[in-house]
Amino acid sequence: MKNGTVRAANGAAGTTTGGVQSVDRAVxxxxxxxxxxxxxxxEVAADVGVHKSTAFRLLSALEGRELVEQTHERGKxxxxxxxxxxxxxxPRRLDIPEQAGPVCRTLTAQLGETVNVAVLRxxxxxxxxxxxGPSTVSTHNWIGESTPLHATSSGKILLAHMNAEQRRDLLTAAGLNRLTPRTITSAETLEEQLSIALRDGYAYTVEEFEEGLNAIAAPIRDHTGEVVAAVSVxxxxYRFTERWLHEIARDVIAAADAISRRMGYLD
Known part of the structure; x- marks a missing residue:
């Protein structure tokens, strides 16, 4: 009786495991x-790593649910x-802070610095x-505060992904005010930096908004692929040096990509 119970339990566990695997494969x-x-x-079988018969069953099940369909070319x-x-x-229910929160907490635990998500207003x-992070206990609370486009890493990455006309109109309205000795106030220099940010996938500031403060940001996209926000660190x-900015760029971009996926973006 005991052995029978064990076998039944193992059988149930096996069924559950198999079901989860099928769901994972279907996704x-x-x-x-x-x-x-x-x-x-x-092609599907090769990508998923299953036999063709298994791939066919998965596709047939998804077709039955109207999630996939055959093209005019039979077999595709x-x-x-x-x-x-x-x-x-x-998309109607997706909330940027809600989707970004878990990723931001992971990133700040990884880097030990303040992580923010910002949008254009x-x-x-x-x-x-x-x-x-643990080393930023006394950091200023930036939530709800408006900061300039041209002097912040988030602002720069959002500017970089705008069309030229929109960017020009916004900068004309906002101006390029000098906030610190290192603030970029030349339109030509800013354009050069934005071109580099667009190429590299991240923007940064070195004591441009506030003396003693450096930052780096990467773009967040929604389900349509439009850049709707930026995540910054x-x-x-004295510890967040210009050299370190570039060393953690990959981590910041990865976090932005993770938030974008949570927003429904497929690269």
Missing amino acids: SVLEILARRGEAGVS YRLSFGILRLAGAV SHFVVNLCQAR SGPV
């Missing part, structure tokens, strides 16, 4: 089709309108949420 299939546009059974599959039915309910940048110059 992988959807992601593959989202990335490729369309794919055949063999693509995402179907069922995806739109599910996705249509998501009029011709300023407004910080929506903030996470503080800032800290005092």
Whole structure:
């Protein structure tokens, strides 16, 4: 009786594990089709790492739920309108601070510095949420504060992803006021920095907004691919050096990408 109970329990556990694996594989299939546009059974099987018969069963199940459909070219599959039915309910409820919060807390624990998420409001940048690391207990609370576009890392990355006309109008309205001896007040120099930020995927400031404060930021995208916010990391110059800014750039970009995925963006 005891052995029978153990076998039954193991069988239930095996069924649960298999079910989770099937769900994971089905989600992988959807992601593959989202990335490729369309794919055949063999391509899906190779990408997921399963036998063709398994890939076919997964595709058939998803087709039954109207999440995928066959193209005119027999054997090829693509995402179907069922995806739109599910996705249509998501963007309306996505909240940037809510989606960014977990990622920001992870990043600040990793780097030990203050992490902020900011958005464009009029011709300023407004910080929506903030996470503080163990070494930033007394850091200023930036939530709700408006900061200048041209002198902050978040502002620069948002400017870099605007079209030239919008950028020109915003900077004309805001001006390029000098806030510290290192603030960029030349439109030409700022444009050069924005071009580099667009190329490299991040922007930074070195004591441009506040003396003794450095920062770096990367863009956050929504489900349409539009840049809607920026995640930044800032800290005092004595430990947050200009050299270290560039060393952690990959971490900041990865955090921005993670938030973008939570916002529904597929690269």
